[in-house]
Amino acid sequence: MANLYPLIRPVLRQLPAEVAHNLTVRALQAGLGRFMIDRAAREPDPPILAQRLWGLNFPNPVGLAAGFDKNARVPEAMRNFGFGFVEIGTVTPRPQPGNPKPRLFRLEGDQAIVNRMGFNSGGIDAAIDRLHGRPRTAIVGINLGKNRNSRDAVLDYAEGIRRAAKVADYLVVNISSPNTPGLRDLQRRASLRALLVPLLRTREECERRVPLLVKISPDLTPKEREDIATIALDAGIDGLIVSNTTVDRPAGLVSRYATEAGGLSGRPLFAASTSLLADMYRLTQGGLPMIGVGGVASGADAYQKIRSGACLVQLYTALVFMGPSLVTDIKKELAELLQAEGFTSVAEAVGAAARSSSLSKRAGASSGQS
Numbered sequence: 418m419a420n421l422y423p424l425i426r427p428v429l430r431q432l433p434a435e436v437a438h439n440l441t442v443r444a445l446q447a448g449l450g451r452f453m454i455d456r457a458a459r460e461p462d463p464p465i466l467a468q469r470l471w472g473l474n475f476p477n478p479v480g481l482a483a484g485f486d487k488n489a490r491v492p493e494a495m496r497n498f499g500f501g502f503v504e505i506g507t508v509t510p511r512p513q514p515g516n517p518k519p520r521l522f523r524l525e526g527d528q529a530i531v532n533r534m535g536f537n538s539g540g541i542d543a544a545i546d547r548l549h550g551r552p553r554t555a556i557v558g559i560n561l562g563k564n565r566n567s568r569d570a571v572l573d574y575a576e577g578i579r580r581a582a583k584v585a586d587y588l589v590v591n592i593s594s595p596n597t598p599g600l601r602d603l604q605r606r607a608s609l610r611a612l613l614v615p616l617l618r619t620r621e622e623c624e625r626r627v628p629l630l631v632k633i634s635p636d637l638t639p640k641e642r643e644d645i646a647t648i649a650l651d652a653g654i655d656g657l658i659v660s661n662t663t664v665d666r667p668a669g670l671v672s673r674y675a676t677e678a679g680g681l682s683g684r685p686l687f688a689a690s691t692s693l694l695a696d697m698y699r700l701t702q703g704g705l706p707m708i709g710v711g712g713v714a715s716g717a718d719a720y721q722k723i724r725s726g727a728c729l730v731q732l733y734t735a736l737v738f739m740g741p742s743l744v745t746d747i748k749k750e751l752a753e754l755l756q757a758e759g760f761t762s763v764a765e766a767v768g769a770a771a772r773s774s775s776l777s778k779r780a781g782a783s784s785g786q787s
């Protein structure tokens with residue numbers, strides 16, 4: 418079947434970003450995704466990319482990040498593009514409209530997006546109803562948020578866990594979106610402990626024991642990073658997602674939308690999110706599985722995230738600029754890089770950068786002594 422995406426993309430570019438996004442999701446819901454990919458997307462993944470984590474068999478480590486399919490409309494269509502797993506949400510317990518429009522901006526010259534969507538959500542029940550009826554082929558994570566006007570964040574997340582545990586393969590406590598006032602404060606030491614302890618208890622009370630991950634912000638101070646690592650290990654969460662969008666604006670952005678308020682994603686986020694990943698790998702001594710996200714646009718980017726400590730990676734923004742065939746391209750390049758460096762699996766490469774830097778430090782120290 419012909420890949421029509423190169424013809425569709427110029428049309429989408431002419432439309433306001435949110436209109437283009439909604440049209441894309443509708444087209445995928447209508448089954449038109451098969452006209453947007455090459456045959457290569459349907460081929461089985463190379464065995465070197467497979468990984469077992471949290472009791473789940475990931476066919477490859479490249480996932481769709483939260484925010485694209487907020488309401489669980491198209492997880493299977495996204496899996497058909499070749500993603501190894503799909504994260505839906507953020508969903509909130511009750512439906513809410515999000516921030517006023519416009520709230521989504523493409524920074525074409527920077528290969529970036531600024532968004533201040535503000536958890537626009539059809540509510541968790543609607544998303545879960547859709548997932549109940551789905552064929553269970555894709556690994557689906559559910560990303561949970563709190564309602565903007567909610568007084569008690571713990572109650573909102575706990576409600577999300579109770580409802581989503583029935584259908585999710587993993588759950589994410591999202592406390593790092595910059596567009597819900599006060600949300601990111603939940604990452605601070607005292608609040609984080611007070612949040613995670615009851616949420617893990619709630620998770621234990623559910624019929625199915627679902628892995629519980631926490632998604633963090635790239636804008637954390639060094640002290641906040643240390644605190645999160647300590648609390649994450651003490652409390653016993655199953656993993657971290659590193660990272661959400663940034664409110665920082667790195668030097669050199671050229672687009673006129675760069676100064677819009679909201680979270681920046683895409684290429685300019687790669688360095689900050691990867692360095693946070695490396696920090697968290699070091700601070701947790703490799704003891705906590707992590708999903709690396711932020712600016713992944715090639716197999717080399719995915720490989721760098723894995724070497725920095727990620728077991729899995731996710732992407733969103735690059736898909737907007739490069740189209741769905743990107744997923745196949747990333748997997749192919751990643752498999753080649755792993756093989757070229759002598760790895761026989763993704764798992765072997767996780768954190769390789771940290772290991773080689775500590776080896777060279779040790780070698781430097783011992784040669785200094787001699």
Ligand SMILES: Cc1cc2nc3c(=O)[nH]c(=O)nc-3n(C[C@H](O)[C@H](O)[C@H](O)COP(=O)(O)O)c2cc1C
Binds near residue numbers: 507683
């Ligand atoms: C339009 C848009 C909406 C997003 N919405 C969410 C969201 O609802 N929940 C969430 O955890 N992350 C959300 N994100 C963040 C992404 O999941 C991801 O962490 C971030 O964009 C970095 O990855 P990328 O550079 O590959 O896009 C959103 C990102 C974009 C661009």
